[in-house]
Amino acid sequence: MGAYASQLNCVILAAGEGKRMHASGSKVLCKVAGKEMLRWVIDAARASQVGELCVVASGKDVESAAEGCEICEQTKRLGTGHAVMCARGFLEPRAQGDTLVLCGDAPFIDRDTICGALDLHRLQGNAVTVISAEVEKPAGYGRIIRRGDSLAAIVEDRDCNDAEAEIQEINSGAYWFKTRALLEALESIKNNNAQGEYYLTDAVAIIIAKGLRAGCFRAENEFVALGANRPSELLRLNEIANRSAIERHLENGVHFVCADGVVIGPDVELGAGCTVEPNTQLYGRCKIGEGCVLGPGTLLTDCEVGEGCLINASQCAQSKIGSRVRIGPYVNIRPGSLIADEVKIGDFVEIKNSSIGRGSSIAHLTYIGDSDVGSFCNFGCGVVVVNYDGEEKRRTTVGDYAFIGCNTNLIAPVSVGDAAYTAAGTTVAQDVPAGALALGRVKQRNIEGWAAKKLQKYIEKKGGAPYAPQQFGGNLK
Ligand code: UD1
Ligand code: CA
Secondary structure (H helix, E strand, C coil): CCCCCCCCEEEECCCEEEECCCCCCCCCHHCCCEEHHHHHEEEEEEHCCCCCEEEEEECCCCCCCCCCCEEEEEECCCCHHHHHCHHHHHHHHHCCCCEEEEEEECCCCCCHHHHHHHHHHHHHCCCCCCCCEECCCCCCEEEEEEEECCEEEEHHHHHHHHHHHHEEEEEEEEEEEEEHHHHHHHCCCCCCCCCCCCCCCHHHHHHHCCCEEEEEEEECCCCCCCCCHHHHHHHHHHHHHHHHHHHHHHHCCCCCCCCCCCCCCCEEECCCCCEEEECCCCCCCCCCCCEEEEEECCCEEEEEECCCCCECCCCCCEEEECCCCCCCEEEECCCCCCCCCHHHHHHHHEECCCEECCCCCCCEEEECCCCCCCCCEECCCCEEEECCCCCCCCEECCCCEEEEEECCCCCCCEEECCCCEEEEEEEECECCCCCCCCCCCCCCCCCCCCCHHHHHHHHCCCCCCCHHHHCCCCCCC
16 A cells, blocks of 8 residues: 555544443453454554554553554543544644544454455545445444445434335445545534434535545455444354454364364464364464464463474463473463473473573473573472562572472572582572582481370370281380
8 A cells, every 4th residue: 555645544433331341441442362352453454554543542441452553532422423523633633645434343344344445445536435344134233325336325223214224235334534524524513413422424424415425345354343232242253253263274274173162362373283172272472383282271372382382281471482392281381481492391380481491391390480591401399489589589590401409499599500400408599500419408317216106196096096006116005
């Protein structure tokens, strides 16, 4: 679209309330396949290169989803036309070109539809081009009345006569406007209707009444207008999104044992030959290399994973994982972690904001936080990095080829040198030089026969022993 010289803007109407959805904040923040509906719409607009974006919102809670967009507040929900009026401050300095208006609660709008509609808008020289869709159940939507290749009117559901009610081509709620024509039409729309609202469809009617050209682009995507007003509709959007994600990955050579409990977000990339096992959920910007086995029961959010990894019954978020890494079961990799190639991380291990070097093994029951671990290290069972002293988090460093014995505590900030050892049960509070053994435990002494009295009491309490206790080395009768 670089060929078009004039300015393109996009206004996203997102001031819907979450009442019927029983959402606590803005409705547009309800998630479809793990991604806020507003983000779906913003991403579609960005993919279409529509220039600058403005989100009309009722609350500040949209700020993070609308990052990089100008936000205009609509404090009172007075209709779709009023919502666009709230974006006047954004549109007036950019009135040269065309403006795309989208609904923040219709997540399946897509690049092909937006660009196809703009092409028609340009070709026909329209002041407004409505994006329509052909649907089986048009109830609730505005109906499209065509005259030749132009748009004659949009008739809202409640105003339809019997013949109009039958029309299955509906207004998706998305439009391209000549920005100047939109701003002028907004000046004259009124709220003299039963609801007392300002309707954006009245702006379309005003443009048509002025004798300016109005067109209609019918989207091939049957889901462009679908939104969610209640939880059941949100589930339907989720099902559609997930089904289409699974189909996309099937075509790319991804294997699914069965799709039970599998949820895949729209921005997930999976390499050929990956297997996604049941109850696996992949959200955000996950990029998974070829031949990985994910699941059963794995949850990945915004992770980059290399080739040939196994991630079984584990969770990883905002982290980067190399190739041929084995993770799980029951591993939690928290944000900011960097796991190199051929690492093995076994059951009940938590890793947070840490890097683990190539070929290292952390097999069981271990916490590693705020640490930089070298290559080819071995962590025994039950190692704990004590990274937080109640006030500050500090970093720990472990060199290459280090061997951290079972039940070692590493009290940060501390460093263990290359090829150093820590004896099992050691609390490491001072740096360990390369090649040294840190031995930090009390020397053991055994008190012979100490247990006999205790055992006698226990047996009495239980009302007798099932077999002779002499074998315990005591002098019991
Ligand atoms: C609108 C259209 C209808 C179309 C339908 C498609 C009008 C008058 N009618 O109807 O022809 O078929 O969309 O879904 O425009 N919003 C605001 N502020 C408001 C009101 C709405 O931001 O004051 C936002 C909503 O969050 C939503 C979008 O605008 O994203 C559409 O609003 P909605 O109330 O769903 O419009 P409909 O009455 O369904
Ligand atoms: Ca709607």
